[in-house]
Amino acid sequence: MTNDKMIRLLMVDDEIKFLETITKRLKLKLFEITSATNGNEAIEAAKKGRFDVAVIDLQMPGIDGVQVLEILKKTHKYLEVIILSGHATIETAVTCTKLGAFKILEKPCDFDKLVDAIKEAYEKRLKKKFEHDQERIKQIEKLALGQSPLGILKGLAKMDKG
Amino acid sequence: MNNATNFISIEGLKFFGKVNASISHEIKNILAIISETAGFLNDLTDLAKQGEDLKLSLLENCTESIAEDIQRGFDTIKQMNQFAHSVDVPIKEIKIFETVELTVKLSNFLSFSSKVEIENGDKEDKPVLTCPFLMESLIYQILLFVYESTGPDGHVLIQFDSQKKDGTSLIISTPTNFILDGFPTPDIQRAAKFLGFELNINSSNQKLDIWVPYVSKEIVALEKALQINSKS
Numbered sequence: 001m002t003n004d005k006m007i008r009l010l011m012v013d014d015e016i017k018f019l020e021t022i023t024k025r026l027k028l029k030l031f032e033i034t035s036a037t038n039g040n041e042a043i044e045a046a047k048k049g050r051f052d053v054a055v056i057d058l059q060m061p062g063i064d065g066v067q068v069l070e071i072l073k074k075t076h077k078y079l080e081v082i083i084l085s086g087h088a089t090i091e092t093a094v095t096c097t098k099l100g101a102f103k104i105l106e107k108p109c110d111f112d113k114l115v116d117a118i119k120e121a122y123e124k125r126l127k128k129k130f131e132h133d134q135e136r137i138k139q140i141e142k143l144a145l146g147q148s149p150l151g152i153l154k155g156l157a158k159m160d161k162g
Numbered sequence: 163m164n165n166a167t168n169f170i171s172i173e174g175l176k177f178f179g180k181v182n183a184s185i186s187h188e189i190k191n192i193l194a195i196i197s198e199t200a201g202f203l204n205d206l207t208d209l210a211k212q213g214e215d216l217k218l219s220l221l222e223n224c225t226e227s228i229a230e231d232i233q234r235g236f237d238t239i240k241q242m243n244q245f246a247h248s249v250d251v252p253i254k255e256i257k258i259f260e261t262v263e264l265t266v267k268l269s270n271f272l273s274f275s276s277k278v279e280i281e282n283g284d285k286e287d288k289p290v291l292t293c294p295f296l297m298e299s300l301i302y303q304i305l306l307f308v309y310e311s312t313g314p315d316g317h318v319l320i321q322f323d324s325q326k327k328d329g330t331s332l333i334i335s336t337p338t339n340f341i342l343d344g345f346p347t348p349d350i351q352r353a354a355k356f357l358g359f360e361l362n363i364n365s366s367n368q369k370l371d372i373w374v375p376y377v378s379k380e381i382v383a384l385e386k387a388l389q390i391n392s393k394s
Contacts, residue, residue: 014273015191015194015195017195017227017231018191018194018195018198021195021198021199021202021227022198024202025198025201025202025205028205028209059187059273060273061273061274061313061314061315062274062313062314064273086186086187086190086191086194087183087187087190106190107190107191107193107194108190108193108194108196108197108198109194111197111198111201
């Protein structure tokens with residue numbers, strides 16, 4: 001189960017009226033939302049804030065949704081991305097999936113379906129983060145065996161670089 | 163002239179596909195806004211049932227937004243219909259301002275389009291004997307080039323100069339320099355040639371001049387060729 005209050009959402013769409021309305025609706029579902037009207041704004045927002053899930057439109061002026069997806073997945077390890085577009089083709093769907101999109105939804109999309117997809121994406125993010133943390137704990141435990149405190153610190157620094 | 167009809171068919175299909183894709187995208191966006199606004203009204207009703215105060219201004223905003231987007235949908239469908247009818251007759255007399263205005267509206271469905279202002283200093287909308295579909299396709303392709311140069315935040319001005327008696331100059335300009343790399347493409351050149359239009363780029367004063375004759379010898383030849391093709 002997820003605690004909806006904790007889900008930090010980045011909504012990206014160049015159709016401002018759509019963005020405003022869906023943001024209002026999602027806020028009623030107690031999501032914490034930041035909205036961006038183009039790719040550059042989205043990348044800047046992701047640099048400043050911390051997000052669990054991003055919902056991105058494909059066709060936008062300047063940097064398009066596929067490029068935003070690629071950049072965000074590279075720079076934000078645990079961020080899950082949902083594509084919500086009226087312009088998705090099979091080719092773009094395949095590209096987005098290869099780039100790590102969690103789900104591709106077509107506009108206009110059933111609101112409950114979108115909310116469910118956001119919750120599922122958030123659960124996946126939590127699981128991925130948890131697995132990574134577990135792995136890290138194991139590595140630290142292994143590293144700490146028979147090491148001096150300085151040796152442990154050096155090992156941790158090496159792990160972080162790797 | 164079979165070259166011309168083949169060219170119109172192939173280029174026409176590409177153009178038709180592009181315009182259809184952008185119109186369907188626009189309609190999906192409109193429906194998405196209406197759907198979310200109606201959903202928001204539902205959410206507000208649910209909250210009111212739970213005892214929350216229902217703000218009338220919010221309800222008014224929602225109904226106004228729905229009405230606006232229904233109108234936007236009607237306008238889009240009207241343009242789509244107008245565009246669809248441009249293939250009814252291969253060569254016919256059209257109004258130049260009306261045709262340019264429609265093509266600009268069609269191109270504005272694209273996410274990367276710039277803001278376009280059309281200024282008709284001549285007031286009178288001059289008739290031109292042409293292939294409407296090919297003319298729309300040519301202007302559309304030229305606008306895409308201009309949009310790439312100016313970007314989505316750019317501003318484009320289209321003016322008409324009908325001082326000469328045998329045609330009108332369609333002048334496209336921007337406040338910044340045009341960077342029209344690769345312009346005109348072979349397809350643009352061919353379309354202009356079949357229509358009898360002339361393209362002149364004046365990069366020093368940032369203007370692109372399209373000479374549109376009211377009746378060109380090329381269009382008369384094309385009309386004859388199309389008549390022969392339809393009879394055979």
